[in-house]
Each structure stands twice: as C-alpha cells, then as structure tokens.
Amino acid sequence: MATTRNILSSFRYEVAKAARTCDVSSKHKIVADEKHFAYEPVPGQRKNICMACAPAIIKKAQDYLAKIASELS
Numbered sequence: 001m002a003t004t005r006n007i008l009s010s011f012r013y014e015v016a017k018a019a020r021t022c023d024v025s026s027k028h029k030i031v032a033d034e035k036h037f038a039y040e041p042v043p044g045q046r047k048n049i050c051m052a053c054a055p056a057i058i059k060k061a062q063d064y065l066a067k068i069a070s071e072l073s
Contacts, residue, residue, distance in 0.1 A: 010040040022050040
C-alpha cells in the first residue's frame with residue numbers, strides 16, 4: 001500500500017529567532033523568542049502569523065478541509 005502523504009507539512013508553530021511582522025496584520029509584531037504560526041504557501045516564501053491572528057487562519061483552513069471532506073463522501 002502506498003504511503004499517505006501529509007499535504008499540510010509546511011504548517012507549523014515556531015519560536016521566532018528574531019523580530020518579525022505578522023503577515024496578516026502589519027500592526028502585529030512577533031518578538032524574538034515568541035511562539036508564532038508559520039507556513040510556506042510556496043517553498044521559500046514563508047508567512048509568519050502572530051498568535052492573535054493564528055486561530056482565525058487555522059479555523060478557516062479547518063472549515064475548508066471539512067467542506068472538501070464532506071464533498072468526498
């Protein structure tokens with residue numbers, strides 16, 4: 001049987017090594033040593049999301065995956 005691939009492997013929580021700006025809201029800053037959400041929609045183009053914005057991004061992704069899963073059944 002073929003191995004099932006994880007298509008969401010570019011989504012992860014990280015600890016910032018340096019200060020960053022949130023890619024959802026430029027008003028939100030991510031400071032060094034702060035946990036944040038990161039993903040790469042295209043390899044080499046990482047997006048950094050602060051912990052204030054991350055839950056909404058993850059919820060939207062969950063809703064979209066649930067919609068796709070329901071269409072498959």
